[in-house]
Amino acid sequence: MNFEPSAKAKDFAARVRAFIDQHIAPIEANYWHSMDAQCHGGDWTRWRIPPVMEELKAKARAQGLWNLFLPDEKLGAGLSTLEYALVAEETGRSLMAPEVFNCNAPDTGNMEVLWKYGNPEQQAQWLLPLLNGDIRSVFCMTEPDVASSDATNMQATATLQGNTVVIDGRKWWSSGIGDPRAKIAIVMARTADDDKGRHAQHSMVLVPLDTPGVTIHRMLPVFGAYDEPHGHGEVEFKQVRVPAGNVIAGLGRGFEIAQGRLGPGRIHHCMRCIGAAEKALELMIERGMSRVAFGKPLMNLGGNRERVAQARLAIDQARLLTLYAAWKLDKAGALGAMTEISAIKVVAPNVLQQVVDMAIQIHGGAGMSHDTPLSAFFAQARSLRLADGPDEVHMGLIAKLEIAKRGFAK
Known part of the structure; x- marks a missing residue:
C-alpha cells in the first residue's frame, strides 16, 4: 500500500489551501456574524444567501477548483478517493470552504448517486444543475418515530400506482432543506412487501420540494444553533405523487x-x-x-x-x-x-x-x-x-x- 499523494493531488490541495487563505479566511468571521444578523433563528422562510458566497463560488470555478470530489474527469476533477482525501482535509479547516468549491454535503452524496445510478433524464434534470451549483439538494432518510440507527425500521412508504409513485411519511434531520436554493430531495422509503429480504424492500425516489403534499414543519436546532442558511428540517410527505421515472435505478435498490x-x-x-x-x-x-x-x-x-x-x-x-x-x-x-x-x-x-x-x-x-x-x-x-x-x-x-x-x- 502506498499513501504518497500524487502530484495531481498535491497540486489541488495546495491550490485549495491558497484559495482559502487568500479569499475565504479574511472574510469568514464576518460572513458568519452577518449570517446571524440577517437570518432569524428557526424561521427558515426568511433565510437568504449572502452575495459573497456566490462571488466566491464563481472565483473557485474560474480557477478549476470545482466539483473536486467527483472522480469523473469531465464532470469533476478526476481525483480518486485517496487523492481527494487531501483536498477534503484542507476544506475542513473552514466552515465555508466546502460550499465554495461545490463539495458540500449532502449535495456531494446526492450528486454521486445521480452520477452513478441516475438515468439520462434524471441526470439532465437534476445532476447538471447541482454540478453547476445552481440548486441545492436534500437527502431524506432518518425518521422521528423509529430507531433510525436501524434503517430497516423506516416507516415512510413509496407505493407504485401505475405510472406514479405515492410517498407517505415523515422525515427529520433532512440537512439543507431550509436553504432557499434547495429544489430536490432524494427520499428513501419502503416499496416492497415483507416477503423480500430486509435490504431489498426500500427505494430512493427523487421528489421536487415544490410537489403538492410536501410540508416542511420546522428546522431542528443543533446545540441551539439552526445552521442557517441550510438547516436540518422535519418534513412531511402526504400523498406526494411523482412519476415512476423518479425512482433511482429501480424499486428495491435503496x-x-x-x-x-x-x-x-x-x-x-x-x-x-x-x-x-x-x-x-x-x-x-x-x-x-x-x-x-x-x-x-x-x-x-x-x-x-x-x-x-x-x-x-x-x-x-x-x-x-x-x-x-x-x-x-x-x-x-x-x-x-x-x-x-x-x-x-x-x-x-x-x-x-x-x-x-x-x-x-x-x-x-x-x-x-x-x-x-x-x-x-x-x-x-x-x-x-x-x-x-x-x-x-x-x-x-x-x-x-x-x-x-x-x-x-x-
Missing part, C-alpha cells in the same frame, strides 16, 4: 445505492474532521502562547503542553487510518473496505471532538462563543457521531467482521 453513497462520503466527512482538528490545534497553540496567566503563558500551565502532544498523536493516527480506508475503498470498493470505513467513522469525529474540547478549554469563554470556529467544530464532531450511523453501530459491524474472520458465524 440499500444498494446507500452503500455506494456512504462509502466515499464517509471519507470526505472524516478528512474534513481532520482538517478541522488541525485548525483547532493551531488555534489552541496560538492562544496558549499569546495569553498569560499567573505570570506564565497559558501553554505552560495545567498540562497544556501534554494536551498539544496528545492532539498531535490523535490527529496523525486518524489521518493514517482514513487514508488507508480511502486507499482500500479505491482498490476494493465499499464492500471490501467495510471495516476500515466503519473504523474511521468512529475515530475521526471522536478525535475532532477531543481536540476541539482541548482548544475550547484553553480559550476559556471565547471558545464557547462564535468568535472562533471552535463551538461549530464541536457541534460538527458530536453530530457526526450520530450521522450516517452511531458509533455503536459501526463498532458492532467491526466486531461482527472480526469474529467472522475467525470462523464464527454469530
Whole structure:
C-alpha cells in the first residue's frame, strides 16, 4: 500500500489551501456574524444567501477548483478517493470552504448517486444543475418515530400506482432543506412487501420540494444553533405523487445505492474532521502562547503542553487510518473496505471532538462563543457521531467482521 499523494493531488490541495487563505479566511468571521444578523433563528422562510458566497463560488470555478470530489474527469476533477482525501482535509479547516468549491454535503452524496445510478433524464434534470451549483439538494432518510440507527425500521412508504409513485411519511434531520436554493430531495422509503429480504424492500425516489403534499414543519436546532442558511428540517410527505421515472435505478435498490453513497462520503466527512482538528490545534497553540496567566503563558500551565502532544498523536493516527480506508475503498470498493470505513467513522469525529474540547478549554469563554470556529467544530464532531450511523453501530459491524474472520458465524 502506498499513501504518497500524487502530484495531481498535491497540486489541488495546495491550490485549495491558497484559495482559502487568500479569499475565504479574511472574510469568514464576518460572513458568519452577518449570517446571524440577517437570518432569524428557526424561521427558515426568511433565510437568504449572502452575495459573497456566490462571488466566491464563481472565483473557485474560474480557477478549476470545482466539483473536486467527483472522480469523473469531465464532470469533476478526476481525483480518486485517496487523492481527494487531501483536498477534503484542507476544506475542513473552514466552515465555508466546502460550499465554495461545490463539495458540500449532502449535495456531494446526492450528486454521486445521480452520477452513478441516475438515468439520462434524471441526470439532465437534476445532476447538471447541482454540478453547476445552481440548486441545492436534500437527502431524506432518518425518521422521528423509529430507531433510525436501524434503517430497516423506516416507516415512510413509496407505493407504485401505475405510472406514479405515492410517498407517505415523515422525515427529520433532512440537512439543507431550509436553504432557499434547495429544489430536490432524494427520499428513501419502503416499496416492497415483507416477503423480500430486509435490504431489498426500500427505494430512493427523487421528489421536487415544490410537489403538492410536501410540508416542511420546522428546522431542528443543533446545540441551539439552526445552521442557517441550510438547516436540518422535519418534513412531511402526504400523498406526494411523482412519476415512476423518479425512482433511482429501480424499486428495491435503496440499500444498494446507500452503500455506494456512504462509502466515499464517509471519507470526505472524516478528512474534513481532520482538517478541522488541525485548525483547532493551531488555534489552541496560538492562544496558549499569546495569553498569560499567573505570570506564565497559558501553554505552560495545567498540562497544556501534554494536551498539544496528545492532539498531535490523535490527529496523525486518524489521518493514517482514513487514508488507508480511502486507499482500500479505491482498490476494493465499499464492500471490501467495510471495516476500515466503519473504523474511521468512529475515530475521526471522536478525535475532532477531543481536540476541539482541548482548544475550547484553553480559550476559556471565547471558545464557547462564535468568535472562533471552535463551538461549530464541536457541534460538527458530536453530530457526526450520530450521522450516517452511531458509533455503536459501526463498532458492532467491526466486531461482527472480526469474529467472522475467525470462523464464527454469530
